[in-house]
Amino acid sequence: MTDWSGYIGLILQGALVTLQLTVMGSALALVMAFVAGLGRVSRFMTVRALATTYIEFFRGTSIFVQLFWVYFVLPFAGVTLSPLQAGVLALGLNVGAYGAEVVRGAVKAIGREQREACIALNLTRGQAMRHVILPQALPLMLPTFCNNAIELLKGTAVVSLISLTDMTFQAQVVRAQTGNTLIPFAVILVLYFLMALAISTTMRWLERRVTRGLDGVRT
Numbered sequence: 001m002t003d004w005s006g007y008i009g010l011i012l013q014g015a016l017v018t019l020q021l022t023v024m025g026s027a028l029a030l031v032m033a034f035v036a037g038l039g040r041v042s043r044f045m046t047v048r049a050l051a052t053t054y055i056e057f058f059r060g061t062s063i064f065v066q067l068f069w070v071y072f073v074l075p076f077a078g079v080t081l082s083p084l085q086a087g088v089l090a091l092g093l094n095v096g097a098y099g100a101e102v103v104r105g106a107v108k109a110i111g112r113e114q115r116e117a118c119i120a121l122n123l124t125r126g127q128a129m130r131h132v133i134l135p136q137a138l139p140l141m142l143p144t145f146c147n148n149a150i151e152l153l154k155g156t157a158v159v160s161l162i163s164l165t166d167m168t169f170q171a172q173v174v175r176a177q178t179g180n181t182l183i184p185f186a187v188i189l190v191l192y193f194l195m196a197l198a199i200s201t202t203m204r205w206l207e208r209r210v211t212r213g214l215d216g217v218r219t
Helices: 006-038 045-060 063-077 081-108 110-122 125-160 167-178 182-211
Strands: none
Touching: 006 045, 006 081, 006 110, 006 125, 006 167, 006 182, 045 081, 045 167, 063 081, 081 110, 081 125, 125 167, 167 182
């Protein structure tokens, strides 16, 4: 009989890599979402054009191609990244493009009355965005941000194509060594579900926190 303890340990090692990719990729995606999303509502045409170009390019091309470009093509330009760095960069930029539209939509959804109140209070655009618009827009963003984070988690499986030993890669190794498909892929199925559940639970808790005291404020 196969001793599965060692093989399960191998998959768990891969799960740590998947977790790293998810956390770091989500952090990069969040930064890019706010930079590009706020860029889309900028009053400067050049900023809007740059933000729109980034969003449309990364939404309009395959994550597989983006990953291959980051890992295999960038070295020709003198930029060599490790598989982990390449995975984080490709996933973060890809998901960040989708998140940018979430930010733009949430900011636009804040009522005109709120903006007029900011003008009446003589707030600058930066002050209005920081103290009035974003605090109200953030709760609108969180449900979709949760979906984006889960999509990024599931998207980490693509890094197995550049031989990064995430849990999907390790499951394939275990399948090749044992000839058993059911157990390794059942294990990673459960692990993906538990990680996604943790993201959902965290985001629901965060949503309750940021909406505290905002009832009746948004118009």
